[in-house]
Structures are given as structure tokens and as C-alpha cells.
Amino acid sequence: MTQTLPLNDRDLFWPPADELAEAAERIRARLGDWPPTHAPWRICLSAPDEPNGGDLIVVTDAQQHGEQLARWLVQGAGVIVAAENQATLHLGGEKYRLEGHLAEDWVPALAAFLACGFDPHDALLLALAWRDGDEAKSDDAFPHDLAHFPRVAGLPDAPAQAFPRCPERLGLYPVLPDAEWVERVVGFGVKTVQLRRKSAEPADELKREVARCVAAGRAHDAQVFINDHWQAALEAGAYGVHLGQEDVHTADLHALAAGGVRLGLSTHGFYEILTALHFRPSYIALGAVFPTTTKVMPTAPQGLRRLARYVRLLDGVVPLVAIGGIDLQVLPDVLATGVGCAAVVRAVTEAADPAAAVSALQQAFTQ
Template sequence: MSLLNREVFWPPADELIEVAERIRARLGEWPAAAMRWRICLTAPEAPKADDLIVLTESHDADAGRFADSGAAVLDAREGRVTLHRGDERFALEGERSDDWLAALAAFLDCNFEPHDALTLALAWRAGDENKADAWPVDFATFPRVADLPPAPEGGFPACPDRLGLYPVLPSADWVERVLDLDVRTAQLRRKTTDTADLKREIARSVEAGRRHDAQLFINDHWREAIAAGAYGVHLGQEDVQTADLNAIAKAGLRLGLSTHGYYEMLRALHFEPSYLALGAVFPTTTKVMPTKPQGLARLRRYVQLLSGRVPLVAIGGIDAKVMPDVLATGVGSAAVVRAVTEAPDTAAAVSSLQQMFAGK
């Protein structure tokens, strides 16, 4: 857990490393960082892939000149902080404490990706290390994601704060089968390039949702979901760039958004969705994930920050064995796939999972 005996800041900065050490000591045990970042307070002549170069002066050259080295760049000028990493750009606005760079080093050491470590560092306030729980949990201190389009006027309709068991299912047959077992939240994730098949499957699933008065979400296919009058749609982070959120809101559909860490949670909240999905909690084979598994410790912190602000759904690799631990974080819903679709006895599996939510 120590930051000593390695190069954390360049040039060496004794005062910063001392503050970073104090902060890191109060953040608890986390897995060893996958990459040992070096925070460069001035631009090195020969930057490396594990360098995070901080630009603070207006005469510093454009961040793009370091792209070939593979280094990440933090442009901390003009009232915002923008992280450039490869082709990705993460822009955040908000107050900064004097300790933000020391906090950044500490959160990087907790194995957070640079954009999430930066989000936490900007939420850090001087003296937080003296609190009983030093972790940033006051939403008011967190930065804002910059340069986003306006949220849809009027927003999206609300859904229940605790959506309970949330099976993600491959077909209308599965949707009908599971809703017949008294499940009240489900998602159709239909993987097909056949337009006619897709429309039929969505129409059947939506009708089953109506019969059972259930919250039936359609994954990705928002146009077809609008046409069928679905309860809601579920989109990934990448879909926010291409989907017509205004059309979805105008049609009265609920919106669920996937997130994979602090930065994406703040970005998703800007659009005022009906719920946030937090994942992947554990490794999953049902789809290719853009990020490493989050784990229960992170999930617990996400719930602590966002509970009561928006309904939350844990997702990714969740089965009956780990469900009690997932629910112990306080999350109000958990999405499952193989725990239902690959169960030897579907009815028994659903009943067992439903019982775990009783009283939660």
C-alpha cells in the first residue's frame, strides 16, 4: 500500500509524496495497480507509456505532441481538467483542492483507471483524510463532465427505485416464460441482424410485459422499442452518441444506461436516465466488456455515492452464489443472465433468486 520506493512524481516532489502517502493510507486495501503511473509535473524529454504528463501553463504545447509516446496527458488549464489518453478525451469541470494531484497518485495506486482516479481526485477535499471514512461520498464535491449535449427536455419517466431481480433474456419465448414466474423486471437482449425477427421478438416481449404489468426493457434497439411502445430501453455508453435520446424521452420510454466506473456514472447522470447499471461486477462471458471487472468493493462505493439519487442495477457475472454479497452492498436490483437461462430448473432458479430479494 506504500507509494515509497518508486518514482511517483517527476521531478521528485517530497511534499506531494508525503500528502499522497497520507491519503493512500486512509483509502483501505485495494488490488495492486495494474500500471505504475508516473505523474510528470513538467514534460519529460523522453515520455513513456506509463507517464501522466500534467500541463498547467498556457505556453505549454498542445497535448497531441505526446501521442506517439503513448503517454497520457492532463491539461489542467482554464478552469477544467482534460485527460487525453490515446484517442480518448475526458473533460471534467469543478473545484480543485490543493491536494488534487496527491489524491490522484493515491487513487491511481488503488488500481483505478486514470479517468476514474481523476474523477475521485477532483472530488477530494483537503482534510478528507481526517474523516472516519475518507473516501469521497459527497456528491456535491464531484466534478461535472464537460462538453455534453443538453439532456432531453422533460427527462425520462421514473421507474421503481428497487427493480429487484432483473433477468436479461435472449428471446420472446424466454421473456414470456420468466414473466409467467412472477418476475416483474426483465430485458430482451436480442442478437440478430434479421429485421423482421427483431420486430416480432420485440412486439411479443412488449405484449408479455403489458399482460404482466412488468417493466420490460429492450436492449439497444431503441427505434423498434419506440414503435412497439415498450416500457423502456437499455443503452450502452457508446449508444449515447448515436441514439436519439430526445425521441426516446418524447415517446415516454424509460432509459437505462450502462456504466463502468465513476466517470461514466457522472456522464450518464447528466442525461437524467431512469436507472443506471453498474458493472461488470464480476467477469462475464455473455458479452465483451470494455473494462475490467469492478468487484464488490467498488460496487459498494458506487451505491454509497448514488443511492437515493437514481435507481441502481448491478450487472455482470452475477449468479445465485454471489447474489447475497451483491445485495449486501445495498443495490436495489441485480441483472442476471446465465443464472436463469442456463439453470437446470428455471422455475426453481427464479424462485430462489427472488427469495434473496425479499425484505431488501
Template sequence: MTETLKLAGRDLFWPPADELTEAAERIRARLGDWPPTHVNWRICLTAPDDVNGGDLIVFTDLKQSSEQHLEQIARWMTQGAGVIEAAAGRAVLHLGGVRYQLEGHLAEDWIAALAAFLDCGFDPHDALVLALAWRDGDETKSDDAWPCDISRFPRVAGLPDAPAQAFAACPDALGIYAVLPTAEWVERVASFGVKTLQLRRKTAEPDELKREIARSIAAGREHDACVFINDHWQAAIDAGAYGVHLGQEDVHTADLHALSQAGVRLGLSTHGYYEMLTALHFRPSYIALGAVFPTTTKVMPTAPQGLARLARYVKLLEGVVPLVAIGGISGDVLPQVLATGVKSAAVVRAITEAADPASAAQALQKAFLQQKV
């Protein structure tokens, strides 16, 4: 048993289910040490009389689609509870006003596995992904039974069609990836020899934005560097950019087909397993994994992932798609980040707020070289 494993003393299932608790403990004992979960979720096999914000109410009969049933789900959600409908290779989680749809394998022990992954601190939508990647008996095959075979993972349903062809490839090892606020910074850092850069210009008038993008792209060509444009995908296409970086919400609004046809590389942000699967659906050029550490450069939708999760993500996706670690990464922690096996790390303040940006960039690049030795 791990030191953080305290399932038996908790109200883990409703109604109480000794066999499920025993199975959850057995699985949890093979998943390694994780910080204590911030929410003691209770998995309800029947609807409790008093629903609370830590309840996940499970239905295994998806035929219940009456208007009354849907109204009941809506009421539970307003009380902070979540609802999982699962049957016939499909699981739908309703939580926080969001509907998470997955298609994949439902093992006999999937509910016990769900409880175990929740205890590892994963949010319900990511814990559900892992539960569908679980196979009965996995806990008997290895001291570390964490799912790491991408072919076993479910797929996200209900997504827009992906472009007919995958996005253009970019280097598997992008190295130091400098995320910069202006074209002037892109020009400076490109001159330091950094080969992967991103212009993240959040506010600018249309004409000024065009000039900033054009300058950034020109700097990339001059210094043989890969320059990505954050968010402004249409302007990036018009200017002939090497690549574009988008957030999860942008895949529903950006014209990904136009980006693909233009040969523009695509990077997508992710903050956990569910978003990784969403990103993989669109076959991007790379996936960003974060935020690894707390960051002040933007408001993050999730808590910091940490190095242990990053290592799991890299093990799952290495060789599948290029990966970029992002979020709060400084020169002090970069060696620990690289020790997870990730081949690229995005930095912001580590360069732009350094007393000597050129020396800071050189030191960051040196860390990558040392990692290869």
C-alpha cells in the same frame, strides 16, 4: 498505513517531489485496502526526456494551445503516455486516443489525491474524477475519507444536451433483472413472476426483430412486468416499450429527446465514475453498474469492478437514481452483491443456463426477500 501502500519506494512523481509524496501517502492511508494497482503510473510535473506508457504529464497552464503543443501531446499519446491539462476549475485528460473533459473544483492537493486514487487501482479518467471530488483536509476528518458526496463531484463537459425533461421514473428497487436473448425467454421468465426483464437481441432481421419486441412487450403487459429493449431504441418507441437500455456509446447516436418525449424509460450502462457522471447528465431512469464479476456474455471494455467498488458506487448514488448491478452475477454471489446495498441485480446465465430456470428464478427472488428481512 494500509498493507497495499508502497508509494515511498516508487517513482511516483517526476521530478521527485517529497511533499507531494507525503501528501499522497497521507491521503492514501485513509482510502482503505485495495488490490495493488496494475499500472504504476508516474505523474510528471514537467515533461520527462524519456516518456513511457505509465506517464501522466500534467500541465497547469491551459493557455498552451499552440499547434506545436498539440502535436507534442499527440506524440506522447502515441508512446502510451497520458496528458492532463488542468487549471481554473477544468481538467482535460488525453489518453488512449480519448479526451476526457471535467469541470469542477481543483483542490490544492488534487495531484496528491490523483496519485492516491491511481494507487487504489482506478484508471486515470476515474482517478481524475475522484481527485476533483477531493477537498483539502478530507483525510483528517474520517478514517474513511472516500468521496461520497455527489454534490462535490465534477461534471463531464462537452456532452450533447440532455432532454428538457428527465426520463420517466421506474421503481427504485427493480429486484431481479433478467436479461434474455429471445422473446420466448421473456415470455417464460415473465411467467415465473420476474418483474423486470430485458430483451437483448443482438442479431435479427428487421421484421423478425419487430415481432420479437412486440412479443416481449405483450408478455410484460400480461404479467405486469417492466420490459426493457436493449439497443433498438427506435423499434422500441414504435412498439410502445416500457423502457430501453443503452450503452455509453449510444448516447451520442440515439435520439434521447424522442425517447424522453415518448415516455420511454431509459437505462444506461456504466463502468466507473466518469461514465456514471456522463449517465447522470442525461437523467436516466436507472444506471447499470458493472461488470461486477467476469462475464462471458459480452466483451467488456473494462476489468471487473468487484464488490468493493460496487459498494462505493452505491454509497455515492443511492437516493440519486435507481441502480442495477450487472455482470457475472449468479445465485452463489447474489447475497454478497445485495450486501453492498444495491436494490437490483441483472442476471443472464443464472436463469438461461440453469437446469431448472423456474426454480433458479424463484431462488434468486428469494434472495432479495431475505435481504429485506
């Protein structure tokens, strides 16, 4: 059992509030087994004299505190502007806008989720998914009803029609660096692969690579996704495109949807999951589950506990892909969460015998 950090031994609120601290402790006790946070946030219901990077200052009127709000942010604090059925977190130069129900005890719920190690934007989202009295209903009261979750506001319009749906359980999903690898791996019988070519230059070479991958997929009845390079994928008639969170603001999602292209979106927590759901993608990737060296990750590894929570929340809603640091050794634990697909990189591309590695990985999905 993971040792949790006792909340009553911490400076949780400013000004100190025993009743809120007791409620936070009660809620935390029902949220399940989580590692203690290494970032002891303090929730400030009035502004401290010297705000710092560990403070989250809650206000109800942004205009009234306009100049102060700017100063608090410069001093490193976060600011939560809470109003009826909405809350916005300003932190680290980012703005996280949520619309949803604010329970009477959303503030102690926020403290409890922060204590579980969730980043402030995810903790705030979970606090809005909380309902008064949830801690009394079950030994495990962690929010799992998507109908109770808030909506991420301020996003670009989603295409009028949802993206075509992928098979519910995509199985083994190798992410590969070039067309040669794609041709090789679909030749092993793998039915879902991704080309992750880091450079878009030279453009003619990129188009040839993408076209080769698409042709290989058609020849072997495999589903080939193209990472990032959505224009080339659309032009070549690719089965699907995989994009990051930042790409939804620049890629022409309407053209992709109209072209029948499947869309996979990366996520790194609850806030990004809700952002992805807004666009009704073909699948959502959840990661990084474990540490990975294949790319620089914007967040710490999610771990199996969070992955299991994501699967419980989204099972039957959208196909899911676990990604990040997954190899044959940990794959059974990943699949035990209920996720129906696991993306792998080095487990195939750095294997001494890639064909044997693919066979062993595929077998894990049948056990």
C-alpha cells in the same frame, strides 16, 4: 486486509517531489482497503526526456505545448491539461473533459487514487472530488458527496424532461436472448426483464420479437426493457430501453423521453456514472461486478468494493442495477452493498430448471 503498495517505494512523480509523495501516502492511507495497482503510473509535472505509457504529464496550457502534446500522446503517455476549475485528460485516443474544483492537493490525491487501482480518467475525476484536508476528517475519506463531484463536459444536450423514474428497487432482473425466454420468465412472476437480442436483422423479425416481448409484459404486468434496439422499442410502446455509453451519441434520447420510455444506461466506473447522470435516466447499471462471458467488457471487473462505493454515492439519486457475472452464490454479497436490483443472465438461461432458479434468486431479495 488487502496489502497496499507502499507509495514511498515508487517513482510517483517527475521530477521527484518528496512533499507530494508524502501527501499522496497520507491520502492513500485514508481511502480504505483497495488492492494495489498493477499499473504504476508516474505523474510528470514537467516533461521527462523519454515519455512512455506509464506517464501522465500535467500541463496548464495546451496551446503552448501543442506539438509536444501530440508527440507525447504518440509515445504512449497521457496528458492532463489543468486550468482553473477544469481538467482534461488525453489518453489512448480519448479525451476526458471535467469541470470542477481543483483542490490544492489534487495532484497527490490523483496519485493516491491511481494507487488504489482506478483508471486515470476515474482517478482524475475522484481527485477533482477531493477537498483539501479530507484525509484528516475520517478514517475513510473516500469521496461520497455527489455535490463535490465534477461535471463531465462536452456531452450532447439531455432531453428537457428527465426520463420517467423506475421503482427504486427493481429486484431480480433477468436479461434474456429472445421473446420465447421473455414470455417464459414473466410467466414465472418476474416483474422486470430485458430482451438482449444481438442482431437487428432481419428487421421484420426484430420488430416481431420486440412486439411479443411488449405484449408479454403487458399480459403479466411486467416491465420489459429492450437492449439497444430503441427504434423498435419506441414503435412497439416498450416500457423501457437499455443503452450503452456509446449509444447516447446516436440514439434519439429526446424522442424516447417524449414517448415516455424509461431509459437504463450502462456504466463501468465513476466517469461513466457522471456521464449517465447528465441524461437523467430511469436507472443506472453498474458493472461488470464480476467476470462475465456473456459479452466482451471494456473494463476489468468492478468488484464488490467499487459497487458499494457507487451505491453510497448514488443511493436515493437514481435507481441502481448491479450486473455482470452475478449468480445465486454471489447474489447475497451483491445485495449486501445496498443495491436494489441485480441483473442476471446465465443464472437463469443456463439453469437446469429455470423456474426453480428464478424462485431461488427471488428469495434472496427477501432475506
